[in-house]
Amino acid sequence: EPEVTQTPSHQVTQMGQEVILRCVPISNHLYFYWYRQILGQKVEFLVSFYNNEISEKSEIFDDQFSVERPDGSNFTLKIRSTKLEDSAMYFCASSGQVAHNEQFFGPGTRLTVL
Amino acid sequence: DAKTTQPTSMDCAEGRAANLPCNHSTISGNEYVYWYRQIHSQGPQYIIHGLKNNETNEMASLIITEDRKSSTLILPHATLRDTAVYYCIVRPIGTTNQGGKLIFGQGTELSVKP
Numbered sequence: 617e618p619e620v621t622q623t624p625s626h627q628v629t630q631m632g633q634e635v636i637l638r639c640v641p642i643s644n645h646l647y648f649y650w651y652r653q654i655l656g657q658k659v660e661f662l663v664s665f666y667n668n669e670i671s672e673k674s675e676i677f678d679d680q681f682s683v684e685r686p687d688g689s690n691f692t693l694k695i696r697s698t699k700l701e702d703s704a705m706y707f708c709a710s711s712g713q714v715a716h717n718e719q720f721f722g723p724g725t726r727l728t729v730l
Numbered sequence: 731d732a733k734t735t736q737p738t739s740m741d742c743a744e745g746r747a748a749n750l751p752c753n754h755s756t757i758s759g760n761e762y763v764y765w766y767r768q769i770h771s772q773g774p775q776y777i778i779h780g781l782k783n784n785e786t787n788e789m790a791s792l793i794i795t796e797d798r799k800s801s802t803l804i805l806p807h808a809t810l811r812d813t814a815v816y817y818c819i820v821r822p823i824g825t826t827n828q829g830g831k832l833i834f835g836q837g838t839e840l841s842v843k844p
Contacts, residue, residue: 660834719776721774
C-alpha cells in the first residue's frame with residue numbers, strides 16, 4: 617500500500633539554524649500539505665501546495681518558512697532560522713486528484729530546537 | 731477555528747461498538763464531514779467522510795443526521811488498537827486551486843479497555 621514517508625524521524629538543531637524537513641508524498645497525488653503539532657496541542661495546518669505553488673498558508677507560516685517540490689517526488693519544508701517555539705512534530709500529507717480527497721499523512725518528523 | 735464539538739474523552743469495552751458523537755450545527759451545504767484519528771503522536775489517519783448520506787467502509791460507519799447538524803462515527807467492534815484521538819472535521823468542497831486544508835480541533839480521546 618502506498619504511503620507518505622518523511623525524513624528524518626527526529627531532528628535536533630540549535631536555535632537560529634536552518635532545517636529542512638523532507639517528505640515523499642504518494643506518487644500520483646497532486647496536493648501536498650504540512651502540518652505541525654506542538655507537544656500536547658492540536659494538529660495545526662501550515663501550508664498547502666498545488667501545481668508547484670502555495671495555494672494556502674496559515675498565520676504560522678511566516679517568512680521563516682518555505683516549501684519546495686524540487687524534483688517531482690520530494691516535498692520539503694525549510695525553516696530558515698529556527699526558534700525554540702518551532703519545536704514540534706511536523707507532518708506531511710498528500711491527497712489525490714481533487715482537493716477534498718482524503719489526505720494521507722506521513723509518520724512525522726520530531727523537531728527539537730535547543 | 732474548528733467548527734465541531736466533540737466530547738473530550740470516552741471509554742469503550744473491547745469488542746463493543748464505539749459510538750463517537752460530533753456536533754457541527756453551523757455546517758453549510760458545501761461542507762463534508764470527515765473523521766480522522768491519531769494514535770499516540772503518529773500521523774493522523776483518515777477514517778471516513780460523508781456529505782449527507784450514511785457511509786460505511788472497512789473501518790467504520792458514519793451516520794449523519796438528516797439536518798446535517800450532527801454525526802456519529804461507529805466503530806462496530808472496538809479493539810485495543812482503536813485507542814486513539816478521533817477528530818471530526820468539517821471541510822468545504824474546494825475548487826481545484828483551493829488548499830483543502832484540514833482544521834483539527836481537540837478531538838475525542840477514545841480508550842478501549844479490555
